[in-house]
Amino acid sequence: MPDHSPRADAPTREQRVSRTFVALADSLVDEFDIAEFLDLLTTGAVDLLSVTAAGVILRAPGGGLEVLSSTSRQADLLEQFAVQVDDGPCIDCVRTGVAVTCADLGTDGWRWPRYTAGAQECGFRCAHAIPMRLRGETIGVLSLLGTEPGALDDERLELGQALADVTTIAILQHRAIELGDQLSTQLRTALDSRVVIEQAKGILAQRGALSMDESFAALRGYARSHSQRLAAVAGAVVAGTADLDAILIPGPRGSTPQA
Structure with a gap:
């Protein structure tokens, strides 16, 4: 019978968690590149939280929402659609600053009819949104998507929030260092x-x-x-x-x- 046990040299989950946070920290040491940083965040989230795809939506300086990172084309299409129609767990999350989870869009997606229709079209069956928040300021949302129904247990929710918190602190710290103007330029650069x-x-x-x-x-x-x-x-x-x-x-x- 085939051996499905982990390879002896395969990193443990604890090691992968450590490496992800180290990589995020290292990216802050030299010149800060928000596009690279968000790519590390989303790919790390998919690996560590056992989801199919992840994306990041940030508030632009003018108050609008922009999709700045996603791990797949389908996730990007859905996040862009959510911003366009102003509907979905990610939109509720960024408005309230509170995590929003939906383990099964097929049964509970009635709260977001347009988003749910788009999610099903893109092949996603569950959606979870974790706020990127520091105290009273919510600057965006980490969106987690799955192709099968499923809830996030407390451990994964806490880890997802930790990833979002590190990212929030990094962005807000850099905004303070550059007096706010640089963030606008970086967001535009990231979009470009x-x-x-x-x-x-x-x-x-x-x-x-x-x-x-x-x-x-x-x-x-x-x-x-x-x-x-x-x-x-x-x-x-x-x-x-x-x-x-x-x-x-x-x-x-x-x-x-x-x-």
Whole structure:
């Protein structure tokens, strides 16, 4: 019979938790890159909280909401839709500053009819929203999505809140250091980077006959393995100066690089 026991050299969950928080802390030591930081947060959340996808919605300086990170195209589509129709657990969470969970959108999603319809279209069956909050200020929400119904136990909720808290403190600290103006610039840069990343994903998807998620996995894996910024690699792809074959080579098609 096949052996499904963990490999002896596989990191334990405690080790993965430690590595995620260390990576988040390390990203604050040098020049702060909000896009990279949020990518670490969302990929770490998927790994540690056993969810299918994660995303981050932040308040822009003008008060509107912007989707700044997501781990899959379907998650991104749903989060963008939630912001557009102003509906969903993530929207309630950012308004109230309180975690909102829905273990089964099929039975409890009546609270958010438009969001639930969109979630089902995107293949998600449960949704959980954790506030990015410091004292009375809520700056955004960490959204966790699953393709099967399921609740988050207290341990995972607490860990998810800890991840959101670290991110909140990092963003607010940097806002204070830069007197607030720099955050606006960084949010705009993150949005601009996101557009370039989406364009690069499309180019790689066409070149390698991949899905958008597979092309993003290849792009991110190449950036990490070469210690380059995701946005920089994406910009080279869009500019036509990147070696597309080198980016598409790592790992079997459809594999996701490990953090």
